[in-house]
Structures are given as structure tokens and as C-alpha cells.
Amino acid sequence: MEWKTTPALSNQAIRTVGRIFEGSHDITIFSDTLAQPLSAQVASLNPASKILTLRVFCPTGNIDDYMPNGLISFDLEKMNRDDSPLLLCFEKVQATHERIYSNLFEIRCVLADSLLITVKPGGVRVPFLLGMSASVMLDVFSGSLAISARLCNLSLGGCRLEVPLEKSMPLTIHQQIPNIHIQFPNGEGFRAKGSIRNMRPFGCGRYMAVGIRFIDLDRETRQRLLYFITESEVELARRLGMENRRAGISSLFLTSTHARKPINASNKRNRLPPMAHAVKEVARQQHIILHYLKNERPFPESILYEGADSLLHLAESDRHQFLYTLRYVGDEATWVRHSVRVAALLGDILLTQPGMAGDAREAIAGILLHAMGKPLLVSEQLPSLDINLRTSQKDLLKHHVKALHQQLHKVGWSPGPVLSNIINDINERLDGSGYPTGKTKEALSKLVRTASVIKIIDTLTHARNGRPALSPLDAYRWVYGNGGYDRQCLNRYVRRYGLYPVGSLVKYSGGFLAWVMRLGREGSPSQVRVVKNLAFEDSKLDTVLSDKDIQQLGKLEAVVDPADFQL
Known part of the structure; x- marks a missing residue:
């Protein structure tokens, strides 16, 4: 079947x-050589000229820089109300551009006949869209990580493949995957070995596009x-409304009645307050930086400092709202959340210290970059950072500073003195019990001492x-006695x-759980968001109370762990 030359399919x-362009969607222009993608909007689509x-x-x-040899590549992410988002990649599309004003451009893309289905020397490549789906399980490390x-x-x-950003940490280009299991909605599927030939962030979303x-x-x-x-080729033609195709859906895409529909986490993110979106973007950028480091691509310095600047700006604009917003990173990967x-709390404290405020930007960038060392060590010996580590794995993790420096050397990037100070010394201790070199009090700057307390x-x-x-309180006592x-x-x-x-979750004697939004002069919560009444396990609340109204909740008992209450 020559899809490439079928006018009906092309139209x-x-x-x-x-x-697809109708409704809510994001378009991101990407480059193989530049870290920062560009956001774009559809100005027009002419079906007759295919422009x-x-x-x-x-x-x-x-x-x-984004149109090498007159070719452009861009991603489209379209939100679906109840399903996972539609992700579609347009690669190496012929295009011309015109400067409209200053740095504003119009790019005219020529959509080819092989827009959706491409005929390659190796055969047809079928995209899964219009509700088509298949799940994939990658056994990254045999028997230890899927x-x-x-x-x-x-x-x-x-x-x-579309891999959630937080799950992509163990993957690198050229990595061998011992088992790939692809399963269609009706349960049929196959297994194969594979090799990662390319991977990159998908648009500005929270997915990695991984080519196998x-x-x-x-x-x-x-x-x-x-x-x-x-079967997938014919099913897509049916969904496109092609003539002379069978009327019935392919058995591959008949979903079992017991199959559970995936939860669209994107919709949940869209309901976040504006400042939370900014904090979550810094978290997303952590994954992007790690991806560039692991795959030895040019270091994305602009992304690192963009994150530092964002946290500083948020801390200065509305401090209480900023601290409250940090609770939204609780669902991130542990290393990202940490x-x-x-970084955010260090910036908040340094802004009040005249002698150190000038180093705040570099120090925050140092914290964000320091976190990359441990995920760089993920391997068959250390398949995950979120497990109960054995002694040998803990010993391995102590080499994370060295691993980070080695990777920075490979990508040809050298941090400045303040940033290096944070990376090298934040795990050192005043009594010489820290690592990597066992420095003592005299060798540790006030900046490092401040950051170390926040970190622990x-x-x-x-x-x-x-x-x-x-x-x-117990954490303060532990640190004081160390x-x-x-x-x-x-x-x-x-x-x-x-x-x-x-930003902490507190419990009241009346059985209510609430997020602390603001503190009064005496250090007790003066504004809270009540989210749960423990007398009704399945109920959810969302009520903001202030000052005397808080007394309705009973006596303030303790700070509790949100994970204990699935919050």
C-alpha cells in the first residue's frame, strides 16, 4: 500500500x-543542537495548498538555528479531558520563514503527503493517534527495573515511545534494552530486544520521546x-475516514471491559495555581538538565540559571505564597523534590543576608546541579534511588560528586567558584565526618554551612x-545534637x-488535616487550607480558614507526613 502517494489519505x-489544532494544544519547535525549544502558535492552515x-x-x-537546511521539526501536545494527551511529532518538514517584527517570525511549513504515515526503506511507520493506543513495558535492568x-x-x-519524564532517568542513548513488551488493548502483543537510538524531551511537556x-x-x-x-495501518485509515476500508474496528484495539482508563495527570497539572506551575517547571527542567548530562550533549547552562532565577523571583514576589507552593513538588521524584x-529555601534565606545575597543565584544553581550526581550513578548495581539501599549501594552513592564532575568535564562545562563550592562541600561536616574529602569547620564557608543545614x-x-x-521539631533537635x-x-x-x-501538613484535634498557608507572629498557623476530615476517609475538603476561624478545627497537634494520608 503506497500511503505516500495516496491523494485521498493526504487530504x-x-x-x-x-x-487536532482545534482546541487546547501546545506546539514546540525543537532543535537537535539547542537545549531551549521555542513555543509556537498556529497562524493558519490551508488544506488546499497544504501550508x-x-x-x-x-x-x-x-x-x-531551528531550521537547518530549510527543515523544521516541531512537537504537538493536545490535552484530552479524560485520556492521556495526544503527542505528535513532525520531523524535518520543509519550511521558509519571514521576520514579522524584531524577534517575531512566521514560519510556513509544507505538509507532505506522508504527513501521518511514512513509507521508509524498512517498511511503513504507523503513528498511533485518534485514540489508538498500545502499552509498553521496558525491562531496563533484568529483574530489577521495569x-x-x-x-x-x-x-x-x-x-x-512516550516515556514519562520522571521515569526516563535510567535511560541513555545507545543503551541496550533486554526486553521490550508491547501490548495492544485486546491483550495481544510481542516481545523483542532493542537499542535506544535517540531520545529527547517532548516539547515543553513532561515526556521523553524515545526512539527504539x-x-x-x-x-x-x-x-x-x-x-x-x-492491522494498525488499516485501523488508522478507518479512523481517518478513508473509503473502501473495512467498517469494523480492528480486534487489536478492542479494549477489555476490565481495562482501566489511564488517569490524565496533565489535567491535574492544569488546575495548579500560577506560582505552582512555575515551581513545577523548575522541577521539569531538572530532568532536562540530567538528560543532557547523561547523553553528553552540550551543557544547558541557560536552563540551569533560568531555574535559579525563577526561584529567586518567586521568593521575592510573594514569600508566603512561594513557601506554600513548594508543597506541590511533593509528587516529584525524590531527588528532584529534594x-x-x-534550592528554594536557600534562596529565601540568602535574600535576607546582605553578606551572601549577592551569591544567591550561583548558590541556588549549585544546589540544583549538585542533585544530578546521584541519578548519574543509576545502573544495574543501583537500579533506583527510591529503594531501601544496601550498604554497598550507599557507599556507591558517596561517589556522586566525582561522577558529576566527570560528566561536566565530558560536556566541557566548568562551574564558577560559588557553584563549585556548593557542589564540592555541601556534604562535608564541621567535625570532619562528611564527604568526599572530610573537610572540617575551618575549610567550610558560611554559605556552605547554611546550605548544609537546609539540606539535612x-x-x-x-x-x-x-x-x-x-x-x-524532632529534625531540629537531631541537627542541634549533631x-x-x-x-x-x-x-x-x-x-x-x-x-x-x-507548606507543611498539620493535624488538629478535631480530626482535620490542613496545609499551612501563613504563620502569625507567634509562629502558629494564621491561615490554613483544610483538605481532609479523618472521620470521613473518602471525603475531600478545600476550605481556607484564617485567624479565629481556625479554632473550629480544634487544638493544633502536630506536623504530619502527607504520604501517610495519600496527600
Whole structure:
């Protein structure tokens, strides 16, 4: 079947793309050589001429950087109300551009006949869209780590997967995957070995586009794969409304009545308050930086400092709202949550210290970058950072500073003195019990001592390695009794955040749980968001109370761990 030369399909594909552009969607222009993508908007789509016109603002003014040889690549992410988002990639589309004003451009893209289905030397490559789906399970490390994903397209040579950003941490380009299990809605599927041939962030969303090449296919698996490709090809034609196609849906895409529909986490993110979106974007950028480091691509310095600037700006604009917003990173990967919170609190404290405020930007960037060392060590010996670590794995993690420096050297990027100071010394202790070199009090700057206190308190107040989370008071007592930390820095921290820090979850004697939004002069919550009445396990509340109204909740009892209440 020559899809490439079928006018009916070409016209229908253009109309389908037009429908996709209707409603809420994001378009992101990406480059293989630049870290920062560009956001674009559809100016027009002409089905007759097959011209898609995009309008885009390019901060550098050099749009040619994103259009090598007159070709442009862009991603489209369309939100669906109840299902996972539609992710579609347009690669190497012929295009021309015109400068409209200053750094504002219009790009005219020529949509080819092979817009949706491409005929390649290795066979047809079928995209999964218009409700088509197939689940994928990657056994990354045999017997110790499996990652779930969704199928974006399928061909005889391989496939493209949509992997959630937080799950993509163990993956690198050229990595061998010992087992890939692709399963269609009716339960049929196949297994194959593969190799990651390319991967990159998908647009500005929270997905990684991962290209897989199938390897060592035996004859039986190859025949099954041909069957799945053919069925998927015909099913897409049916959904496109092609004539002379069978009327019934392919059995592959008949969903079992017991199948559960995936939860669209994107809709939940869309309901976040504006400042929370900004904090979550810093968290997303942590994954992007790690991806560039692991795959030895040019270091995305602009993304690192963009995150630092964002946290500083938020802390200065509305401090209480900022601290409350940090609770929204609680559902991030542990290393990301930890790095963003510590960086944010360090910035908040440094802004009040005239002698150190000038180093705040570099120090925050240092915290964000320091966090990359541990995920760089993920391997078969250390398949995850979120497990109860054995002694040998804990010893391995102590080499994370060295691993980070080695990777920075490979990508040719050297941090400045303040940033280096944070990376090298934040795990050192005043009494010489820290690592990597066992420095003592005299060798550790006030900036490092401040950052160390923030870091250890955040560690202690979150569960880790089977150890439950401590309350702020218990964490303060632990740090005070440890000779490795500066008590003056600890006292400053306690005075600033108190026993019931903004953003913490507190329990009242009336059985209510509430997020602390603001503190009064005496350090007790003066504004809270009530989210749960423990007398009604399945109920959810969302009520903001202030001052005397808080007394309705009963006596303030303690700070509690949100994970204990699925919050």
C-alpha cells in the first residue's frame, strides 16, 4: 500500500491535523543542537495548498538555528479531558520563514503527503493517534527495573515511545534494552530486544520521546510484528475516514471491559495555581538538565540559571505564597523534590543576608546541579534511588560528586567558584565526618554551612530508606545534637520557618488535616487550607480558614507526613 502517494489519505490527513489544532494544544519547535525549544502558535492552515503557518518568538533573533537546511521539526501536545494527551511529532518538514517584527517570525511549513504515515526503506511507520493506543513495558535492568511507556509509532525497524519524564532517568542513548513488551488493548502483543537510538524531551511537556531500534528479531516475532503494523495501518485509515476500508474496528484495539482508563495527570497539572506551575517547571527542567548530562550533549547552562532565577523571583514576589507552593513538588521524584525545595529555601534565606545575597543565584544553581550526581550513578548495581539501599549501594552513592564532575568535564562545562563550592562541600561536616574529602569547620564557608543545614532538615523531614519522616521539631533537635552542623545557621533557620513551616501538613484535634498557608507572629498557623476530615476517609475538603476561624478545627497537634494520608 503506497500511503505516500495516496491523494485521498493526504487530504484527509491535512483535515485531521486541522482538527487536532482545534482546541487546547501546545506546539514546540525543537532543535537537535539547542537545549531551549521555542513555543509556537498556529497562524493558519490551508488544506488546499497544504501550508501550515506558525508564529513564533525567537529570543535570539536567529530562527535559522531551528531550521537547518530549510527543515523544521516541531512537537504537538493536545490535552484530552479524560485520556492521556495526544503527542505528535513532525520531523524535518520543509519550511521558509519571514521576520514579522524584531524577534517575531512566521514560519510556513509544507505538509507532505506522508504527513501521518511514512513509507521508509524498512517498511511503513504507523503513528498511533485518534485514540489508538498500545502499552509498553521496558525491562531496563533484568529483574530489577521495569519502566512503563506508551507507543507513539511502530515500524518493522523499531518504534517511538512516550516515556514519562520522571521515569526516563535510567535511560541513555545507545543503551541496550533486554526486553521490550508491547501490548495492544485486546491483550495481544510481542516481545523483542532493542537499542535506544535517540531520545529527547517532548516539547515543553513532561515526556521523553524515545526512539527504539529492534534487534535480533527471530522469524516468528518478525511475522507477528508485520501483522501488528498492517492491522494498525488499516485501523488508522478507518479512523481517518478513508473509503473502501473495512467498517469494523480492528480486534487489536478492542479494549477489555476490565481495562482501566489511564488517569490524565496533565489535567491535574492544569488546575495548579500560577506560582505552582512555575515551581513545577523548575522541577521539569531538572530532568532536562540530567538528560543532557547523561547523553553528553552540550551543557544547558541557560536552563540551569533560568531555574535559579525563577526561584529567586518567586521568593521575592510573594514569600508566603512561594513557601506554600513548594508543597506541590511533593509528587516529584525524590531527588528532584529534594533539590528544588533545598534550592528554594536557600534562596529565601540568602535574600535576607546582605553578606551572601549577592551569591544567591550561583548558590541556588549549585544546589540544583549538585542533585544530578546521584541519578548519574543509576545502573544495574543501583537500579533506583527510591529503594531501601544496601550498604554497598550507599557507599556507591558517596561517589556522586566525582561522577558529576566527570560528566561536566565530558560536556566541557566548568562551574564558577560559588557553584563549585556548593557542589564540592555541601556534604562535608564541621567535625570532619562528611564527604568526599572530610573537610572540617575551618575549610567550610558560611554559605556552605547554611546550605548544609537546609539540606539535612529537608532530608530528615521526608521518609527515606525505610526511615519515617521526622517532625520539624524532632529534625531540629537531631541537627542541634549533631556536631557536624552549624548551630547558628540552625537557629536562623528555626526563627525563619518555625515549628509549623508554611507548606507543611498539620493535624488538629478535631480530626482535620490542613496545609499551612501563613504563620502569625507567634509562629502558629494564621491561615490554613483544610483538605481532609479523618472521620470521613473518602471525603475531600478545600476550605481556607484564617485567624479565629481556625479554632473550629480544634487544638493544633502536630506536623504530619502527607504520604501517610495519600496527600
